[in-house]
Amino acid sequence: MSAALPSAALRAVAPPGYLHAIARRLRHDYVTLSFAALLVLTVLAACCAPLVAHYDPYATGLLGRLKPPGWQGHLLGTDDLGRDMFARLLYGARMSLAMGVAPVALALAIGGTLGVLAGFYGGALNMAIMRTMDVFYAFPSVLLAVAISGTIGGGVASGLLALTLVFIPSLCRIAETATSQVRALDFVEAAQATGASSLSVIVAHVLGNVLPALFVFASSLISVSVLLAAGLSFLGLGVQPPTPDWGQMLAGLRQAIYLQPLVCALPGLAICIVSFSFNMVSDGLRHAMDIRA
Amino acid sequence: MSHIDGSNAASHARAARLAGEPAADPRDRGGLRQPLLIARGLRKRFAVRGGLFGRTMAHVHAVDGVSFSIAKGETLGVVGESGCGKSTLARLLMRLVEPDAGELIFDGEAVGERTGLTLGELRKNVQMVFQDSSASLNPRMSVAESIAYGMRVHGATRDAARQTAHTLLEQVGLRAALFAARYPHELSGGQKQRVNIARALALNPRLLILDEAVSALDKSVEAQVLMLLRALKAQLNLTYLFISHDLHVVRYVSDRVLVMYLGEIVEIGPADDVYRNPGHPYTRALFGCQLDTDPRRRIAEAPLAGDPPNPVDPPPGCRFHPRCPYAEHVCTTRVPSLGDALAAPLHAVACHMHDAASAHTRAGDPPAGMPHAFRADGDASDARRPPDLLRS
């Protein structure tokens, strides 16, 4: 009796892989797709800001301050120093998006590595790393960001550092949990049973199973990062004037809210929309990856 | 690259077994009489931590003083229930877990000693086939990549490893063209298990530890995989350690059997002998629990009450004494020994009743009577009662 082959019902067509399955699911998720499109549009607009904006975001005009949308060709009106709102929003998008993505990316690299190492090796290393993270985790994120940024002094670099430090603990924790779960699975034991070094096992077997969950979590952090960055610059700790930045713009226009409510609310609206879009996209991504293949 | 024709390989194995000796193997170092693996006094305890500062509150005696040997070319079956330590034993043999005490001798060379076998060399000689589960294969790696990984670790080039992986796939009955690029979630249970076997064979081992390798499979698929394992054993001159909770399967595949209870071996011997004349009261109760596919031979009463006990802080003396109907004072104080279990063909029982020199009132005169399940000529009475002696 031969070791039997599968029946003729088997299809010879190459089966779709893991990523294809996710892409297929996303293709039908119209909500996620529309928010993703919105984000793409925002990024493009921010990159092509010089081409799209007619006015110079730094050019002040004391005669035309706080004008409503449509006044003399200013699409979205002017701010309290007569600068074109549309141009400032576009240029500000660069800063806000960058401060949304960059800290998370850095925190992912650092926190993710620490978490994987802690989860894989366990024992004393795990204790050392995770308890240190717990200390940082205990602080509310806004307070921590303000404290760090305030201590070092304002500016983009300090804002970046502060936000990165805020996000490292949670990413580390997620990485550690995922890694220790994966580590307990049979195939990791089988890989170790071949005599492979720990590094080889981590890179070949563990990372591939930990990174997806980590990426999804990180993408949900971007929306938080956008908000926090805006908050920092609102308080004067992040991006410094005259560089356009939404949070800073919001702070500047605060006084004038009764004079020109629509224009003054615009930066806040922008922050809200971008943050929400990131949230929805990361949610959709998580959904698409959640379903068992 | 043809796949195995089971019937040819089976007759080959039969002939070899009739001749009484396994085929000569170029990797052989100790000679045919040398057992392939000798385990002596293996012990592993896990600390149970709890309390405020993680104090060690108790110990799980997973494996406690286990000694046995595996001859070349044989299949040694290991049976036992949850908590008996068989999975820990498998990992100790592969050194995936470091033992607290005891030694391993592979083909005459001590493992881990300066002059003996290194861990890396042990890994090339002893491999494990895991239970089929969603966790036995990396879901992010294709089948060929999973198989090739072990070879790449030991320095094979990508192409050579892939080539060998394809050959192995054919050997386990999966067409490489169809399966090499597949992912685990696209395979059925039986197919995944074949891939598991192929992965274990990648490093050309001599001893294969099968830890519940067929337990999660459907019965018809289980039959296919068992036939495959039999064919592979003959073709590749393998030795098997077959761990399972399914007594029927263990009897079918094994030459010798050992029974574990709470981290110790309670009985060991040739399979037919142990199944026909189980000596230890636990073994008898266990065999009495096996279900038959004949509705005329139903079991009227469960031979043993309660669950398999927790290996945390086991009872002193013979570990079965709290549930044994023959327990006496000596059973609570002295641990019964298996005798010289390393002398292979012996049927040894770790019980004071089987030890003529012990202080048990039935020393040297164990009670007769056996469960009906494994007698060749079962009587077809409507209800099968275990001997009264075992009601506990």
Added chain:
Amino acid sequence: MNAASVSAAAPASTPACAPVLAVDDLTVRFVSRDATVHAVNGVSLRVGAREVLCIIGESGSGKSVTLRALMRLLPADRTRLGGSIRIDGTDVLALSERQLSMLRGATVSMVFQEPMTALDPVYTIGEQIVETIVRHRRVTRREAQEQALALLEHVRVPSPQRRLRAYPHELSGGLRQRAMIAIALSCRPRLLLADEPTTALDATVQIQTLVLLKQLQAQFGTSIVIVTHDLGVAAQIADKVAVMYAGQIVEYGAARDVLLAPQHPYTRAMLASTVAGRPRELELQTIAGSPPDLRALPPGCAFAARCPRADSACSQATPPLRAAHGDGYVRCIHIDGASRAASDALAPADR
């Protein structure tokens, strides 16, 4: 106490000869954007009072889906049910959600394979039993607690008073399974459904659980439907056996008949491939191939591709039911008196 409110059409008490469970031509399809899975294709069953029916099949045969369909536990948005299911005369498929939740637990209850996941880890065993009783019966909590204690004694849980206050994770596997059986029987249901109840248990615990189920069935007069892949479990406990393959019942009859003198080639092959009692020198009979894809079932008999006796007629139409095993049936066109004599020679009883 709840039968009257559950269905206006149902009689208040069923006559002794009416079956507790009557399933006719049940079909279950799972629809999704990609494909439709025909999980169950025309299953008919009868379970009488105090009877134990065992549905045997391998993975993908549709046995678990059938069981869950009986209580309508399948996801409503993706599932399409057809045919009819009558429990104690009540048409289950016609019930509203509220009526369904009154049916569950009181008339029909279920025991699952994994007690650890089926029991709620944050409530004690006692609380879970009491909750079920209070939900379906008009009794006070105190009375319910007394009933819970009595139940635990019935299912032979040692130190029941202490166990009532225990959480699921504090109990061993066998005790958890007993606790789950206690919860399932707390309202004296007419029908108990069990999905692989002993698969996850050790051998010594498995036989205790099976013996217990049989005793409780006699004591409480409950009918039981057990789904399993283990022929030994069927032999041990079943009065009737139904063998499922690719969503259909291929053989149905009294346990003795089906297991000792199987008619359908699939049943025969399954029995021939069991390891129990087989001498080491003999090869195991395996069934070539693998089960068909339920998304694309071939026309005719689903087993034809793997059947040693298949011919062209098998692939043309679904085989009709042929009477066999007394009041049972076989779904195969190759069964007749002549071949039955020859097939008896292959029956596993004569090893």
